[in-house]
Amino acid sequence: MLHDRFQSASAFMASNKKLSLPTATKLALYADYKLATEGLCTQSRPSLIEFEKSAKWKAWKETGDRYTQELAQSSSSDDDDNAQISLTTKAMIAYIQRVEEGNWGWSFNPSASGSAAIENHLMNSAGNFSSTGDEDLDELEAYLGVDPNEVSAEELLARPYVPNKDQIEGATMTAAGISTMAPVEDEITGDDVFETSKSGSTEAMRAALDANPDLVSVKDDMGMTMLHWVCDRGNVDKATLLIAKYHADVNVQDVDGSTPLHYAYLLGWPQVIAYLRSVPSIDLTIKDSSGMTAEECQG
Amino acid sequence: MSGSGSNSNNNKKTPNAALSAQRFEQELANAPPDLQDKLRALLQSMALNGPPGAAAGSSGKEPKSMDEHKFWKTQPVVKHDEVVEEDGAIEADIPLNQVRATPYPLPKEFEWSLVDVEDDKEIKELYELLTQNYVEDDDAMFRFDYSADFLKWALLPPGWKKAWHIGVRVASNKKLVAFISGIPQDVRVYSSVKRMVEINFLCVHKKLRSKRLAPVLIKEVTRRTHLEGIFQAVYTAGVVLPKPMATCRYFHRSLNPKKLVETGFSHLARNMTMARLVKLYKLSAQTSTPGLRPMEEKDVATVSKLMNKYMSTFEIAPHFGEADVRHWLIPRAGVVWAYVVEDPETKEITDFFSFYSLPSTVINNPTHSTLNAAYSFYYAVKTDDEALEKIENTEERKAARDEAIKGRLTALMEDALIMARKNDFDVYNALNLMDNALFTEDLKFGPGDGYLHYYLYNWRCRKVDSHKVGLVML
Structure with a gap:
């Protein structure tokens, strides 16, 4: 045409x-x-x-x-x-x-x-x-x-606002022009031996544990173990690996008395809850420092 | 294909420069060889130095899409480098008989088509255009998901005009491919109250994001506004255009932090546990303000008074009549929520707040398909004016006012958060306009990465600080 x-x-x-x-x-x-x-x-x-x-x-x-x-x-x-x-x-x-x-x-x-x-x-x-x-x-x-070079129709007037990085300090181009929470700078804490339990692949965590099997019982300054972190993030594969292969203590408590199951209930990760409850040694009666059992933490 | 259409014209009638050149060339051919060389050298230097009248390219008339398109330069808006000292219209009102009577021309494949927002089929077409065609970049995570009810609320306020619900369709198949809208609103900027039009929902189909349709849409809505005797408009955008009269930043209050992290809306710091985040944002199950209840029809008159009194403290604010309050603030299921505080003893309405729903589609997420966002809308809080007026020092009076408002407003907004959470919202959004900065920190709002700029069309005014903005646009 x-x-x-x-x-x-x-x-x-x-x-x-x-x-x-x-x-x-x-x-x-x-x-x-x-x-x-x-x-x-x-x-x-x-x-x-x-x-x-x-x-x-x-x-x-x-x-x-x-x-x-x-x-x-x-x-x-x-x-x-x-x-x-x-x-x-x-x-x-x-x-x-x-x-x-x-x-x-x-x-x-x-x-x-x-x-x-x-x-x-x-x-x-x-x-x-x-x-x-x-x-x-x-x-x-x-x-x-x-x-x-021209501003598009949407950018000209549309409701979604698309901040321009060059024009306003701290503004970034957000997807579809919808404002999301501004990223917070992660503090640099040096080597984090727990890193693989917080993010990344199950394989990476397996490699870290194979290199240093004692990691499984190490606690951080909040008294959290790798199993706590895994249950916080809701990763059932990693939880299974930690308990089945590396014999992580399922009833370990952090400084607030919370067990990994407390975390799983608080955050509502059904698969993690189901798995932890299936572990024979699980103790459902443990209370955290506020006197709540894991089940009572259910949001 | 036929022969050259354009250059053959030259044979009939050529401009003087080219004619004389031809003649000159003939003359030159008869000149002695050494003179020819000298003359050629002279001509070359002329061609290099002087503006060659015949040189096309950059100096020729260019189609608009290839010009560096300075659309806004042609519009009555404040220039980027302009310093505004006095408020006022940029160009005079245009007499009706001088307003262009017919719509701006569109390429032949398109036609203008007003969208009947009251018609279920047409509102659905508009809904689909808007929800499917807003800007998305490669890592797009969210896309606005306007509901049909929301659009009806937004586009059919008192005094709405069908002529301002402007669509563009493909002529052959009638597909709706572009839209722009205006709604009438009395707006006060500093001390001037003007009937303005709020421009919103400009959208062009992704395939046609050609940059040439948008200016036509803007010109057409302007023309139709002029036909109604309105010469000022207000609009918001995320980009910096000439020239923002106010800039606000978005703040977000997590209501469902786990979902916000899972959808990528917020970022979980490496050493932050989700558990701590959940506890941090946990809200009490019940509201705390005695006498809080949903707004009803019978509250309209009082809420109007409260609203306009509170709005008087800002430099740009809407003026709401009772019909406006009825439209914008009486709750509508799934669209807008509004609550009043009725004093349990005096039965007097003392405060109100409101928020509206604008969900986003979560793109490519295995767990979540929709993010439910509540946006803070209008509110007003009671202040003890008699006590405040007794304070003579302006600074002290302002500090006392802020202090009084801060406590009351923080409690009310906490109730707003609780009501929003109860209604399954995941996040509560607020710009740092009005008195919002007084509560955002205490109520654990976090700064967003988005800003919103406010613009006026054909009205120059001094810059307004974000906390002096009282106008909320959808």
Whole structure:
């Protein structure tokens, strides 16, 4: 369809030679036409004294260079939604827009022209238009063009606010422009022997324990063992590994008297609760310093 | 393909520069060879130094999408480098007979189409456009999930106009691909009260995020606003445009910390236990303010008075009539919650607070599909004005007012948190506007990574501090 529009617009211009247009407009149209039909200018520079030829050559060459640069910019922009359009498409769009904006009497009648095959070819060659099953939108997207430097519609006014890191200290681009809790800087505490129980893979924790099996009974400054941490985070695989393979004490209490089961109940991790309760040595009667059993901690 | 459409025009009538050049070239060909060389050299230097009138490219008329699009430069908004000393309109009101009578043109594939918000089918189309097409980057975790009821509430306040619910459809299949809306609102900025339009819900289909539709939508809603004799607008955005009249930061109070961590909304510090987090944010099961109850129709008049009195302390604030209070603050299931404090002895309504629901879809999370967020809305607290007025020193009076409000407001907002938790909200959000800064720290709100900028269209005014902002936009 873009192709049809271009053909129609260029045919109109060809048949309306009596239009009196400013030189700059004519040159711009010429450049877009050449880029759309022949691609980048590869001819050698005409003599400078040939003003008209020289001007045309310059327009073709410079416009081509500029479009190439703009297309490269849009491909390096991180907005994946920006469809990559080809130089030809870009030039056709520019040409059509010039003819439209000139108001020289051209209008496009879709029924009078065009083959779907050409259109499809054009759309395919135009780059990675993702298939939405909505060809009208693909067409429109190509027609409207892409300007990576411009603020998008959503950013212009929309309700979701998208803070710009450069503009406000502490602001980051959030997904969908929805504010989330600002990250808190983690204190650097040096080597944390419990790290693998707090985050990371089960395998990493297994490796740490194989390297130092005594870790399983080490307590941190809150009296917590690796099993406490694992139950806090709700990781049933790690809990199983600690108890079944490394014989972690299931009834160990931290400084507040909480057992791993207290943690599991407080946070409502059903799988961890079920597993811990299935351990034969589990003691359900242990109370924490506030006098609560694990079950009583259930939120 | 036909022959060149544009350059063939040149043969009929060429501009003088090119004509003379042609002639000059002919003359030159007849000149002696050494003179030819000198003349060529001269011409070359002219071409390099002077502005070549015929050079196209950058100096030619460019299609808008390829210009560096300075849309806002064409609009009556305060420039980035402008220092505002006196408030006032940027451009004069436009007489009705000079307002453009017809809609701005769209590319042929599109057509304007007003959205009938009262129609279930159309509101569903709008809901789908909005929920599926807001900005998302690659690591998007959340996307607003406006409900149809929320949209009706937001778009059909007293004085709403169908002409301001502006949609764009694809001409061939009638698919709704873009939207912008305005609602009327009396807004006071410092001492000027103006009938304004609040612009909201600008959205363009992801596939068409072309940057050319949005300006047309903005111009069209402006035109339709002018047709109604309104020349000022207020809007908010996350990006910095020319030029924010106020900037607020979001604060978040965890109600369901475990879910917030699991969805990535908040971050669990390495040495923080989830258990401690849960205990930290635990709220009591019951509210503490005696006489707290949901707002009802019979409270409208009193709440209006309370609201407008409280609003008078801010530099930008809405003026709510009773119809506005009825619309915005009478509770609606799943949309807006409002509570009043009825003095158990005098039966007088002394305070109120409200919050609304704006959930987000949690993208690609195995456990959770929706994050239920409550947003702090309007409130007013009672102050002992007689006592305050006796304080002559302005600074002292302000300190006494803040102190009085802080205690009362903190207790009320704690009740708001409790009611929000009871209604299954996961987080309670508040901007640092109004007197919110007085309670956020005590009630364990954490700073968000989001900011919201306030903008006025065709009204310049001095910058307003966030705690002097009294206008909440959805």
